[in-house]
Amino acid sequence: MLDIIREKVANAERISDEEGLFLLSEAELLDLAPLAQEWRWRHNPEPIVTFVVDTNLNYTNVCNAYCGFCAFYRPSADDPSAYTLSVEQILQKIERASGQGVTTVLMQGGLNDDLDMDYYVELVRQTRERFPHITPHYFSAPEIMEMTKVSGKSIAEVISVLREAGQRTMPGGGSEILADGVKAQVSKLWPKAAVSDWTDVHREAHRQGWMTTATMMYGHVERDEDIVESLRHIREVQDDAADQPGGFTAFIPWSFKKQNTALAPKVADEAGANRYVRMIALARIFLDNVPHIQGSWFSDFRRPGQVSLHFGADDFGGTLFDETVMLEAGHYNRTTVDEVKTLISDAGFAPAQRTTEYEIVERYEMEPSTAEVIAAGSVEA
């Protein structure tokens, strides 16, 4: 099986579900690296690793979906720790982020029936008007579905209204694992949890020219077959985008963090670093039509993030100032632009800052690696 896959990768051919499952379940981890890197260099021939200076804001934690993997939501606005920010409060946060050099604001929130369509539109419109240098990378497929519910509009109409307000990109949240059997277990009370909702929203976004990302949150109740199915759905949506103005820019996996979640008793151990690196490599080999694979200092911490850059990832994600969703699940993690650049350099690549849509903003020289500094005698080992 490995020889067949090697030949396919050498010929830039698509691998099958069965071959994907073999790479996930049976192949030696180190056998994946050269295959993933072959696709990496094919898509991204420059020895750079990109990153974006961004922040993660959340406009409300009130949510009617009750996902079992989520430690962030509050089921009622009456909960003492529930909040919903006004448009002005959000804009103040963006102003602060702008002062930190942020160029992308990734914003998502709970599915809150008290918010109407005007609220979402104003968030986009006012961000564009007051901070034209910042990209509103807002909402996700479940939130778009929530907007269809509160407004009575179709998916196409909701996206069109947000587009008129200035939105052009959307994150891939809400996919978790794109397999209906898994969704039924982890998002039981979310009536719109079907795979087709997520894929329909992204297909329509691509039709209207949005660039979106595809994500995966793994390491809970899914089987290996479900992971392969999830990747297949993403590959099919991207195939359909080939003749559309939009499409997926990147695939971004991260692992489930169980603290404070309802799903915790069902998950013995979190997935860990080896699984993370394997997921990155599998994605790079399987998603032959997605231009970028995002590794991260964030999902499984710094070292696995650096290793992922040698297993197919060509992007290191964002700085994620103000991230709180994973924080609520006990995953404390903060970084700086300088640290991100150093981590990329130390992994053997030149850092390059990018936009939300993966255009290069600034290239940096590789910093001397820690090993070189020690070898040069300027730091004691």
Ligand code: SF4
């Ligand atoms: S993951 Fe999103 S949709 Fe699910 S409960 Fe949390 S906030 Fe709500």
